[in-house]
Amino acid sequence: MATEAGAATRRRAGRQRDHSRDAVILEATLAVLAEHGYDRMTIDLVAARAGMARATVYRRWPTKAELVLDAVGRLSSTDVGEIDAAQLPDTGTLREDMIAMIRPFDDEQQQIRIQAVIGLLVLARTDDRLAQAALGAGIGPWIDINRALMQRAVDRGEFAPPADLETLAELIPMMCVSRAVQQLPITYEFSVALIDGVIIPALRGTT
Template sequence: MSDDEVQDEHPARVGRKRDHTRDAPILDATLAVLAEAGYEGMTIDLVAARAGAARATVYRRWASKADLVLAAATRLSETDVGLDRLPDTGSYRDDVIALFVQDTADDQQVRLQAMIGLLMVARIDKRLADAATRAGIGPWIEANRILMRRAVDRGEFPPADIDTLAEVIPMMCISRAVQQEPITREFSLALLDGVIIPALRAGR
């Protein structure tokens, strides 16, 4: 039986409180193992060993490897974006630049493998395809939408198709992940200056 099929064999007792302090170390371990072994090579046992947790502890929280990768990628993207603390410099371009994550080579590898893991989740379980997309790029799309709306509202740009434009950079990052190419600051700036800002200036 595979990790995706195994369910928790030791359910928590009724009334027992879940220790949420274990969640973050397990999700961090998930990303580390995913970066090293890829989605196919990642197992719940490897994640549990890296986190210093029991196998049952992981399964009490996430019923399958796919669920665990979704949770880890969601935490990564939400932590990076921080929708409740978006930059507000008065300039759309400066806001987006401030939003870019400054990655080391190791960080970039973790994010790339997390994206690839999400794509694998979507491929093996169509029910999770939408959830995988939301986990990896949902917060980034929403952040772009908010920053664009602010810029239009203050008159920096004319009314534009914000819902479509907000998806461009995140979706192009997915495309890079498919090709296993690094998602660099330079790549994002090229899209911002060459595609997004000209489209916003042109309006509808």
């Protein structure tokens, strides 16, 4: 019956939490994070920017760390999430595939993301769970895509299976982190240079 079916799915009683506010808070979090850095970011600042009370933030995330974690995670899924699985670019060669994937990461938001990751890394020891999550949230999807593209290239015989494909998948993102830390811009050219100068030779060199 419809009533029973609804009963199972029935929303909890009481005023519904306005989940549209989640996004506003996360957005504010990223903004403040980008502007002040992790340790100068304040829940008060975030709440003020989101135009709501501090308690409203705390009702959703128990600590500053979890909030930032989610904010960065959301950031990733926003522009990457939909590019999953089958609909990856398929140009026939790994080089073209990877270059096709650079665009969405070659922008200003990329900087924010990496800054956020860096901000979270400080908590690695504080909360073990956060260590991986920070990486995962910030550059996880990026790594995932690289891994998928390379695996496909291997599968179709473009390259022999490398000893450590995982490390190669992490290579570009990590080198971008390196540049971010040094306040250097992350350019299209830099990424292409990595593909042509490191990734492809490494895969070819395994032969």
